[in-house]
Amino acid sequence: MPAMLTLANPQVREDLATFLGRAGRIEDSGLRLQEVPGGVACWVPVLRPAGLLTDSPLVVGVRGIPARIESTEADDFVGDRVDILVPMRGMLDRLARTPNSEQEALRLALPVERPHESWTGVTPPLSGWQPTAELSSDILIHVAEDGIAEVGERAGGGLGQLLAEEIRTNTWTRALPEMARKKAPSITSPSDHAIAPTPLPPAGAAFAAHALGFLKSGETGQLSEAPGWWRIAFPAGQVLIRRR
Template sequence: MTVLHLADEGEAADLAAFLSRLLHYDRGAAVRLQAAGTALAVFGRPPSFEVLAIRAVRLAKPYENGLDVTLDVTVSAGELLESVDESAATAVVPEAVTGPPWAGVLPPRGGWQPVPGLPAPDALRAMVGAGIAEFRSRTQELAPERRTRTELDRIGREIWSRAVGDTHLPVRAVHAAQSLGFLRAGAEPALLSCGAWLRLRTPYGSIAVRRAGLGALDVSVR
């Protein structure tokens, strides 16, 4: 049994909240865990947003049972959530699962460069609110016979694929950051790029997206 000793109760609570939000969008969600020393990265992909969500977690000490160098495994998000003990600030790593395709395609670890043009946090939140309002308005205006899943998805893609300001970041990345609890009040987000990847980073987590889509041929598989 591999036990993760988190830095404190707050880290355990934030990890549990992140996993709960992922499971809200996908009850069968998997997460890829990568850890070295006292740093743990948790990767997930909420299907509604088509982005990679990354939550960094601080560990109090390296994990037990001989895994003292690195940890890299894909597990059930639900089983990991069940193992989180907030009062003890621990979590047990579940048995590995067969990872979904996205789990083999992760953003680079280094080489990120700042990208200018990201609007202020309040403007980002307003952008998401406007997108939600527009989606509701446009779908409510549809005649009943046109209110199909295909048409709803088309409207959603049109709205959430728009660029944020003068950047190439799609609005869906900001929507995901807000929905997953990364874009909290007081958080100062930054936009970074590395190759084909864009990353919206906040103190509470990051959203990464490929400009060419996750299925592009120039992926880095790890």
């Protein structure tokens, strides 16, 4: 019997279909479904290194939904909670079908395939996050749209894959502009001298938040740091960036 995803209500199904539709336009890859307290975390890759020698950051988006997963397969568990990777396309196909009843709409049989993807091998810590700043969604939207236009202009025209990848990497590895930082914590050293603000994540974080629909004009995102990672939390979801 396949693993089952049970959603809390029809609106969750619609929201999940929208979120995965956005993610599938970026990368038709895998979807990580992880049981967490109160629901299920949906992890999707947005940017990742094309190889060992590239400087592209690993950027993933996470959206939590009120749902639960049932599985009888031991391999689907990490500890006592389900944590699996399923094909994105398979999930989109299931969500696109017209259900025959409300009960059928809320229970999705998950794909049986369990692909292996390298981005799932590194997981951010669950604790130890330190808030460092608030970021302006308006500035992040501007950064994302400018970057998308730049990549489209420079990487078009039939360039080879390696050159196009270099252009994308150069665009999305640039640090976010300092103007994105709306509010930094007031921290002083023992000698009462202000400590310089911590570095900001790469522009790829803005691209991820924009592409996944997390950015809304007038809102802010809470930037936090943990060893090796940045996290930007928005009302609609989170973007996690592995520091290189």
